[in-house]
Amino acid sequence: MIIRTATVLTPTCMPMADPFLTLHQVFSPAFPTGGFAYSHGLEAMVAEGRVASVGDMEDWLETVLRFGAGATDAALFCCAYDAGDDLAEVAELAAALSGTEERRRETMLQGAAFAATMRKVWQLDLPDMAYPVAAGRAAALMGLPRIPSAEACLLGMASNLVHAGVRLIPLGQSDGQAVLAKAAAICSDVVAQAADTPIDDIGGFAPLIDISSARHEVLETRLFRS
């Protein structure tokens, strides 16, 4: 008797697409990490009148990418990519690095949602971890190219934040895309600088971004979870 079970996906039957297409899929803002729900403190900045225009949005995003979570996430991604099975240290650091409760949830819940989808679709052995660590490890497990994956991951984060800015400030869609186009070049810069950072030297400096995240926790009305 022959039993056909064509609907069950296993690593052997999930066809591997061109790695560049796969990285666009998994680091696209459409990938179900819930990234659209987090503003990384931007909502508080807008509420306090600190971000009110396209120019402000551009400057805010550049600060996040170059000095804040952009720089640290890119370095965590690359460390996780290189870590092999030895992920404990980078996973622990990434989980402890957020200085506010909302930022901690932002990275941990996105990481958990990302890992769950990677396990389900590609059968990856990927535990729940902070998002950049889960992302870097997944890219390595799938054989996706290191630097382009880190860039795409960072651009995905930028894209979610631009979307938050478009809703909150608000901005027109083409203004949003103009901000994102500039952010793309910054993402490449940031990844180039972060690519070989040893785990002990991972860091950033964006105190007002940290502070806005703490202040977001007490905003009276909130559309976003961070």
Add this chain to the structure above:
Amino acid sequence: MIGGFSVSGSSKMLFPHGPANGPMTGVWLNTAGGITGGDQFTLEAAADEGAHLVLTSQAAERIYRAMPGKPGQVVNRLEIASGARADWLPQETILFDHAALDRRLDVTMAADARFLGVESLIFGRALMGETVTQLDLMDRISVRRDGRLVFADRLRLSGDAQAALNRAHLGGGAVAMATVIAAWPGASAQLETLRAMLPETAGASALDDDLIVLRILAPDGFDLRQSLIPVLRHLNGADLPRPWMI
């Protein structure tokens, strides 16, 4: 009682007499007057079960100009046993132009221990019109409670610090910043009170029930103290060690 204690580099630790039932207070003194490139300082202290240890500095620490690639290195380690308490209350660290500092504060604490810590950074001496156009800073704080890393702060800033601080959404022109950590069972109950004490350029968050992290930005060191001292006094439940008040 102090369970263990050691310092190296050009440091001295003074233990001024305090009230009979008060905490053991250690006042750190850098006899070299500051830290420059290539210097190495290590401080290790342990508070044994039930002990209360307070560590502070005699004066603000000055980080002088360093040759490129040779930062001053500072390693501080605190161990806080079950039921013990340690307060890490150094005065400000002043970063001069062309300063290079590689520093870490590693706190290892039992689940029911208490830790109150602060690190304040001043970028240049504003009163003297000095700005920090070149800096190489890597400043790490790690808090490990019951074997688990519960908080890691990693401040890294290289290059023109003043230009970075002048960015509207990074520092808004502030040149003074403090980070405060309050870790003890139920510490998060202080959150609302703390928030009510903070200026607009500060924020506090509870990372879990037993841990609060707070950042304060200020235009200069004087303003920073105006916001910081009431916060520390509240968390400390007492006045700050004497060197703060001189």
